Amino acid sequence: MTTFTGELTISLSLTISGKTYKITPGNIKSLELNLYAYGFNSSIGFVVSSEKTSDDLFAPLSQNDLIVLSLTVGAYDTFTADVVTPLSLTGLVSRRAYSEQTLSTVLKTQDQMLYRHYRLEFADPAQVLWKQHFPCDLLTDSTLQALITAHAPTQISLQYDWDVLKVQHPVLALALGSPGNQASFYDYLLWLVDSQNGVFTYDIVKNQYTLSGAKSQDGTAQALDPEEVADFVVEFPEVLRYQPYVLNAYTENPKITAISNASAPAPIRKDNIGRYPIAADMQARVTLETARLKQPLHEVRLAYRSFPLQVAPPGQLVNFQGSSAWSKTLTVHAHTYKVKEWRLSAQPASEDINPTLNQDYGRYHMQHGLLLEHKEELRVALPSYLPPVYPVLVEGKIVSDKGGDTDKSYQFYSDAKKSNNYYQISIPLWNKQNVRAAYQPNMDAGQFYFPPYKNARVLVGLDFDDAYIAAFLDWGVGVGLPLDSQGNHLVMGKSPTSQNILKHSYVDSKPELQIQRTQDKDTELLQFSDGYIILQTMTKEEGG
Numbered sequence: 001m002t003t004f005t006g007e008l009t010i011s012l013s014l015t016i017s018g019k020t021y022k023i024t025p026g027n028i029k030s031l032e033l034n035l036y037a038y039g040f041n042s043s044i045g046f047v048v049s050s051e052k053t054s055d056d057l058f059a060p061l062s063q064n065d066l067i068v069l070s071l072t073v074g075a076y077d078t079f080t081a082d083v084v085t086p087l088s089l090t091g092l093v094s095r096r097a098y099s100e101q102t103l104s105t106v107l108k109t110q111d112q113m114l115y116r117h118y119r120l121e122f123a124d125p126a127q128v129l130w131k132q133h134f135p136c137d138l139l140t141d142s143t144l145q146a147l148i149t150a151h152a153p154t155q156i157s158l159q160y161d162w163d164v165l166k167v168q169h170p171v172l173a174l175a176l177g178s179p180g181n182q183a184s185f186y187d188y189l190l191w192l193v194d195s196q197n198g199v200f201t202y203d204i205v206k207n208q209y210t211l212s213g214a215k216s217q218d219g220t221a222q223a224l225d226p227e228e229v230a231d232f233v234v235e236f237p238e239v240l241r242y243q244p245y246v247l248n249a250y251t252e253n254p255k256i257t258a259i260s261n262a263s264a265p266a267p268i269r270k271d272n273i274g275r276y277p278i279a280a281d282m283q284a285r286v287t288l289e290t291a292r293l294k295q296p297l298h299e300v301r302l303a304y305r306s307f308p309l310q311v312a313p314p315g316q317l318v319n320f321q322g323s324s325a326w327s328k329t330l331t332v333h334a335h336t337y338k339v340k341e342w343r344l345s346a347q348p349a350s351e352d353i354n355p356t357l358n359q360d361y362g363r364y365h366m367q368h369g370l371l372l373e374h375k376e377e378l379r380v381a382l383p384s385y386l387p388p389v390y391p392v393l394v395e396g397k398i399v400s401d402k403g404g405d406t407d408k409s410y411q412f413y414s415d416a417k418k419s420n421n422y423y424q425i426s427i428p429l430w431n432k433q434n435v436r437a438a439y440q441p442n443m444d445a446g447q448f449y450f451p452p453y454k455n456a457r458v459l460v461g462l463d464f465d466d467a468y469i470a471a472f473l474d475w476g477v478g479v480g481l482p483l484d485s486q487g488n489h490l491v492m493g494k495s496p497t498s499q500n501i502l503k504h505s506y507v508d509s510k511p512e513l514q515i516q517r518t519q520d521k522d523t524e525l526l527q528f529s530d531g532y533i534i535l536q537t538m539t540k541e542e543g544g
Contacts, residue, residue: 001367002230002303005349007076009086009361012046014093015068016060023048026359029117031073033087035342037314037381039124039202040089044071049115058116066155067093069122073344075307076361087311087342090207092128092155095121124202125155126209130186136392137174138430138462144192147172148211151185161212164196170436173462175392183388190385197291199380204313217375221336222312223322230305234331237296239263244293246286247273255282259290278418297374299340300332304368307344314339317375337372340381344368391461393470399424399434400454407494408453408476412439423452425460425467435460435467442469481505493518 010031012023023046030045048055061067074086097119103112122128130151139147145165151174152158160166175181176188183191193200199212243264248255253276272289276282312318316339320326326333346364373381403409412421413436421439426432437460444450452458457473478496481487485505493499501516513528521541527534 001369002305003365003367004230004305004307005363005365006307007361007363008307008346008366009072009074009076011070011072012044013070014057014061015070016063017065019060021057021060024359026362028362029348030119031344031346031364033073033342033344035089035204035314036383037202037340038200038383039127040091040204041121041123041127042091043119043121044069045117045119047115047117050113051115055113055116057118061096061098061118067096067120067122068155069093069120074311075309077309082309085310087204087313089204091122092125093120093122094128125153125207126186126189126202129153129155130189131184133185134176134181135174135185136177138394138427138433138435139169139172140433140435141168141170142172143168144172147174148189157206157208159208159210161210162198163213164198165211169465171462171467172465173390173392173467175388175390175462178389178392181389181392183386187385188388190382191387193380194382194385197288200382201315203315215378215380219315219317221317221319222310224302224312224318224320224326225308225310226323226325228304228306228308230303232300232302232332235299235301237299240293240295241265242268242270244289245269245271246282246289247271248276248282249273250275250277252277253279253282257282257286259286259293261293263295277420294378296379297377298331299374300337300372302370302372304370307366307368312339312342312370314342318370318372336375338375338377339370340373341371343370388464390463391468391470394427394429394460394462395473396425396427396435396458396460398452398454398456398458399426403454403494408456409494410451410453412451423469425458425469427460435462437467437469443471 008031010025010028012025012028014021014023027048028044028046030043032044033042034040035042048057050058068090069092070088070090072086072088074084077084099117101114101117103114133151135151137147137151139150143166145160148158148165174185174188176183176185190200192198193211199210199215201210201212201216202208203210240261241264243261243266244259246257246259272285274285276285317336318339319336320330320332345367347366349363349365398410400409400411402411411424413424414421415436422436423439424434425437426434439451441448442452452469452472453476456476458469459471459473461468461470476491479489479491481489481503485507487503487505489504490502491499492501497518497520499518501514501518503514503516505512505514507529510530512530515526517524521539523538523540525534525536525538527536
């Protein structure tokens with residue numbers, strides 16, 4: 001990238017605990033800005049004198065209060081009548097450091113603080129806050145928009161324009177605090193956008209994020225000035241060479257669907273496998289993976305020879321058509337582009353870091369460049385992320401509306417839209433919300449029909465938008481047997497007064513088998529013991 005020297009006017013203010021501190025532009029000694037379509041991460045260095053006045057910034061910067069940083073960067077131009085459009089942004093400070101210069105290093109007889117050289121790292125609010133947010137949460141009969149909004153602090157402003165976020169789900173779970181899961185909420189959001197073919201953008205001017213279903217092409221293109229541009233290179237990103245497939249592993253309707261990609265040589269492929277008992281779910285996955293296959297268009301990497309009078313931040317449309325100095329034979333002349341990345345590195349042109357300069361500008365050695373994407377580019381620029389790990393395992397209790405409160409009854413519920421049945425499981429950890437779990441044998445073979453009964457403790461696996469019974473956690477009341485019996489016990493029924501029992505145990509080291517039926521006061525027993533068979537029926541009379 002081309003290095004050049006010029007003057008910048010940099011306005012910096014820090015707001016800490018409601019109080020704002022302003023730094024004189026001439027005291028800014030270094031600046032690194034890396035701006036992207038989804039946010040920014042940057043650093044700045046400045047000095048504050050304490051030779052004649054106290055350093056009022058030292059105490060608040062040494063505390064752990066949240067620091068809001070506001071920055072404006074523009075060309076310092078006093079020779080032309082051109083309109084100067086600076087770059088303005090607001091972020092949160094993530095790291096702080098400072099060095100100190102005292103008079104004792106020069107005059108050993110005097111010990112006085114001359115100035116401090118502060119260095120701050122800062123970024124957009126979502127990166128600073130959500131990268132430290134690791135929630136486990138559960139929402140039922142809710143939307144992704146409600147989930148995201150519930151986890152957005154006041155410093156993060158969001159707009160929604162994506163139908164995917166408005167779909168109501170029976171279960172939505174966050175597993176970001178579970179063991180082995182290193183993904184933060186910021187990772188989760190990026191994974192959600194990437195996996196569901198959405199768009200995540202950040203408006204630096206408004207300090208606002210947008211979650212949308214498609215990239216915006218609105219806006220007026222800004223003409224690039226050939227006198228400010230040093231050079232540019234047209235780049236072609238790597239072509240997608242795989243052919244996507246969607247595989248349905250459901251035994252009753254196994255299916256493999258290929259998604260066309262003319263640039264994919266056989267047998268290079270990318271499989272997406274799942275179980276889709278409902279044909280519409282399989283088709284929805286095919287539609288999603290078809291939309292996610294986006295061949296990249298060319299990009300333009302541009303370097304400046306001077307800081308532009310009109311700053312073009314990420315998201316701004318630009319073109320090469322505003323001056324006859326741009327040849328019409330250039331590839332870039334026929335296209336409109338959008339700023340994808342914006343970078344600036346500025347270091348002081350002089351070694352002198354005298355904090356008493358207090359000018360309204362600074363002179364810097366700079367490198368400044370843009371990465372432009374084609375206006376019609378469909379791919380979404382996202383940073384690397386850690387995908388969240390599912391499931392998160394929690395305890396729940398089976399819900400049944402059948403029978404009395406203490407009856408060991410079971411019940412399944414029906415979803416008319418999907419034509420399937422499910423359990424309801426109460427999750428005490430999250431206000432006893434009921435989650436749906438598929439009505440299926442779970443760990444039992446198909447020959448057994450033992451649906452879990454009311455209030456049975458179960459281990460529930462919470463997926464992104466689904467739940468299932470992972471294990472059973474206890475035996476029912478009266479089902480356990482003494483250790484000496486070395487027995488097995490099958491208790492079937494609603495209660496001790498309405499049940500059937502099959503029990504195998506050892507009596508005097510010899511096996512014994514009992515089959516017992518109980519209904520109110522009547523009990524029938526068939527017992528097989530060593531040397532005899534007992535067939536017994538009893539009716540319990542009033543009073544014993």
